[in-house]
Amino acid sequence: MATRRLYYEDGQQTAFTATVLSCTPTGTGYEVILDRTAFYPEGGGQACDLGTLGTAQVLDVQEKEEQVVHLCDCALEPGALVDGCVQWQRRFDLMQQHTGEHILSGLIFKKYGYQNSGFHVGKDVMEVDFDGPIPSEDLWALEEEANALIWQNLPVHCYYPAREELPHIPYRTKRALPWPVRIVEIPGGDICACCGIHVAFTGQVGLIKILSCVALRGGVRLELVCGQRAYRYMAHIFGQNREISRLLSAKMPETAAAVQSLQTHCSEEKYRAGALQKKVFEYVAAGYAGQSLALHFEEGLNSGGVRDLAQAIGQYAAVSVVCSGSDDAVYSICIYSEHTDVSVFGKQAIQSLNGRGGGKKEAVQGTVHATRGQIVRFFEDAAQSVHGLQEVSILGKNHRKQQIK
Numbered sequence: 304m305a306t307r308r309l310y311y312e313d314g315q316q317t318a319f320t321a322t323v324l325s326c327t328p329t330g331t332g333y334e335v336i337l338d339r340t341a342f343y344p345e346g347g348g349q350a351c352d353l354g355t356l357g358t359a360q361v362l363d364v365q366e367k368e369e370q371v372v373h374l375c376d377c378a379l380e381p382g383a384l385v386d387g388c389v390q391w392q393r394r395f396d397l398m399q400q401h402t403g404e405h406i407l408s409g410l411i412f413k414k415y416g417y418q419n420s421g422f423h424v425g426k427d428v429m430e431v432d433f434d435g436p437i438p439s440e441d442l443w444a445l446e447e448e449a450n451a452l453i454w455q456n457l458p459v460h461c462y463y464p465a466r467e468e469l470p471h472i473p474y475r476t477k478r479a480l481p482w483p484v485r486i487v488e489i490p491g492g493d494i495c496a497c498c499g500i501h502v503a504f505t506g507q508v509g510l511i512k513i514l515s516c517v518a519l520r521g522g523v524r525l526e527l528v529c530g531q532r533a534y535r536y537m538a539h540i541f542g543q544n545r546e547i548s549r550l551l552s553a554k555m556p557e558t559a560a561a562v563q564s565l566q567t568h569c570s571e572e573k574y575r576a577g578a579l580q581k582k583v584f585e586y587v588a589a590g591y592a593g594q595s596l597a598l599h600f601e602e603g604l605n606s607g608g609v610r611d612l613a614q615a616i617g618q619y620a621a622v623s624v625v626c627s628g629s630d631d632a633v634y635s636i637c638i639y640s641e642h643t644d645v646s647v648f649g650k651q652a653i654q655s656l657n658g659r660g661g662g663k664k665e666a667v668q669g670t671v672h673a674t675r676g677q678i679v680r681f682f683e684d685a686a687q688s689v690h691g692l693q694e695v696s697i698l699g700k701n702h703r704k705q706q707i708k
């Protein structure tokens with residue numbers, strides 16, 4: 304026996320009484336079939352209703368042929384009368400999204416002739432796909448037009464036209480549909496074949512906001528929110544803007560300009576800091592003039608800074624080693640030379656200091672898990688070992704015997 308679908312008779316009905324026709328245990332609960340129901344089963348991109356049937360929680364609702372199957376967390380007695388209660392908040396939210404989607408899809412169909420090729424109401428946002436491109440400059444006009452239709456508070460008319468009437472109705476559809484076809488019409492807005500449930504008047508959608516538009520398979524995917532979701536989303540963004548306004552001491556409508564000026568200021572400062580750092584590096588490097596192997600520790604440098612300083616010192620010392628970091632974490636290290644191939648020595652050094660890295664003949668870079676003391680000892684030993692010296696070739700003619708600072 305086909306379930307009587309109360310949700311099609313009245314989309315606002317949340318309480319009803321029905322007779323339990325069957326109750327079948329499954330691995331995940333009990334599948335309950337009633338003679339009538341106000342629970343909308345998942346379908347047409349719209350999630351199912353949730354709520355209670357007597358003392359049982361309704362966990363899922365699916366359509367199986369002509370029947371609506373309620374997955375419940377406990378058994379119900381076949382033949383018994385049971386009171387059903389649909390969670391209104393969830394139902395209303397889903398209806399707001401679905402009707403809002405129809406309004407926008409109807410406008411897009413009218414303007415470009417595009418069909419809606421995908422529709423999904425997610426937990427936070429709704430995704431709607433269209434089978435053609437929409438120029439980004441058109442999006443906000445479409446959004447404005449959709450909101451204007453919402454505020455006209457037009458009736459949302461759901462009906463089953465007679466078979467002979469149907470060919471004369473210019474409704475949107477993706478494919479040929481089995482009889483009977485249910486039509487959802489918003490006068491001046493949209494006419495579409497649809498099995499979903501909708502608010503009674505467009506005003507109940509409240510607000511529609513497009514969040515994004517990305518190219519997808521020759522068309523686009525829009526992310527949007529309607530109704531309470533749109534309000535919550537906008538309230539969240541408003542809160543963010545208020546905080547930015549407070550942090551930047553800028554008026555709320557002027558935060559973007561304030562961020563832009565902060566960005567300009569930051570890049571100028573970054574440039575200035577870079578120039579100053581170069582001077583400091585030059586000053587530090589000159590202190591190593593004439594040395595064979597210079598080992599230098601500097602605080603607070605990233606890997607780029609470590610390399611730049613090693614390069615600067617490498618203009619004065621035959622081989623330079625720069626480390627930045629701490630005994631508690633790791634040291635970023637760079638072994639550099641202008642004229643000597645440090646590729647083998649550098650990699651061996653990093654390996655011996657329990658680190659990882661790599662490089663080419665003029666520079667080897669990486670991170671080491673060693674203490675400052677261990678690093679100093681390693682390079683002292685390397686500098687004093689004849690074998691090590693040959694390997695790194697730091698006994699150049701123009702250099703004094705190795706010294707390590």
Ligand SMILES: [Zn+2]
Pocket residue numbers: 347401405495496497498499
């Ligand atoms: Zn629909």
